Amino acid sequence: MTQTAAEPAVVAPPSPRSTRPRKPFRYRKAIAIFIVPFAALFAAFYLTPILYAVFQSLQKVEREGTFGAPTQVFGGLSQYALVFQNTEFWSSIGRVLLFGIVQVPVMLLLALLFALLLDSPLLRGKRFFRLAFFAPYAVPGVIAAIMWGYLYSPSLSPFSAVTSRAGLLDGGTVLWAVANVVTWVFVGYNMLIIYSSLLAIPTEIYEAARLDGASQWRIAVAIKIPLVVPAIVLTAVFSVIGTLQLLTEPLVFRQFTSTISSTFTPNMLVYSTSSVPNFNLAAAFSVVLAVATFILSIGFLRLTQRKADQ
């Protein structure tokens, strides 16, 4: 693309009557001007870091004797061997998988329920509910976690009569305390994506169903839900990616409780490994995590698309 940008446009200004391109690359200069700025930044801040992480993960640090100067040498897949032998890595993966299996369906089912209610004739004050449910999305993850950290706290919470006994930040429940924060922030956002896609369905379809005597419930299950599957898939993919990236909320909760270790989630493990510093191992963790995210989200898309095709 950059090469074509440097060349002058080969095509003379179009004659007034010609409407069909004479050459396939007629607008190459314009295309280059449109695409190159984004593509260059994408290459610099997406592709380069990915390649650099892969490169770093294939290196290892060697020292001459115990106190010798460290040098980086090619280490092959040795870092990856360390990744898969690392028990903290596996327990952090297990934790986010458990989190995702419970939190993502709960959040999306709630979002779907709210979207269907907003779209049904049962509800008054739709505008208010829409805004009220979406408002938490305007709260940054750090701030949401700080707020809920106080609300959960046995002593500082306005509900301390409950929280002092419930132990919400204890080892067994703290994962679900985090899940609640994530759900609180993102339900309204996912609700709106599904709701917008419900609004796009032509209402004549419902008219026909209503004439046939279908109830609201039946219309929702038989017509609306199947038609908004693409929107649900989209929200699910983003939720899965978000789950694997989980970092901010548990990191903030470390300020409220000691039950969260520095390797609680895969991303926290990457962060704590890099502050050791052990960049090569941290890079290997990052690469494995990115590949896992990629495979999971592509796999999920494939799986749902195949179902939709049947």
Place this chain on the structure above:
Amino acid sequence: MSRTAAMVIMGAFTLYFLVPIFWLLVSSTKTLDNFNSSAALWFSPTSAQDFVGNVGRLFTYNDGIFPRWMLNSIVYATVAGALGTILSAMCGYALAKYRFWGREALFNIFLGGVLVPATALALPLFLIFSKVELTDTFWAVFLPSIVSPFGVYLSRIYAASSVPDEIVEAARIDGSSELRTFFTVAIRLMSPALVTVFLFQFVAIWNNFFLPLVMLRSQELFPVTLGLYTWNSNVSQYPELRTLVLVGALVSIVPLLVAFLSLQRFWRSGLGSGGLK
């Protein structure tokens, strides 16, 4: 499902979504002394003056570091967000409206970028920026924030559906250059989607925490999220920070609420386009 059941469900969840924000509002009207002694979910007689006092201390504490953080967040989010939106729009438009060799491959590479976790990029970016001595600078957070593959994805979908080929062709016949057609005609037709793209990017940058956490050491470069995080980690040593964290948290969500409420008309129509395919 009956009308009553629907209202009860929605009412209960309204409490769930709004009580924490209301609690934050009430808490920011409390001094450190009456934070624990007074009712947590209602205002005290001195609330108004205490709130003013809290905000005053928030803005002057540590030589006014908090307004500095707010300003940083606003600059990172609006400038990088606006720049990113324009670049995404241009790229998405070209991918939708021109046929050229490698178009689909390019689009798929960008689309792959949507699936790459931003946190996986932060660490290698730090190592690269440290080679060119750009860590702990404004650019370390600003530059990576401009790129939004999701923006390209949305722009392409929206350009394909909202900019008719006939209009582009008509502009050509009138002698308009491709760039001029884009900046005067296409960008207007795409504007609802572009507001959505901008808002998403604004929120993503405003909420970004890991990149600044990894990149920045100097407090005066912090966005407000990272600033409040560091304050909150010092609460046990400096208890007066607790009030400031809560007031600061409230103040920091105001710009986003304002942006969402004022741009509602636009993003609501644009939001659905991501789900259509």
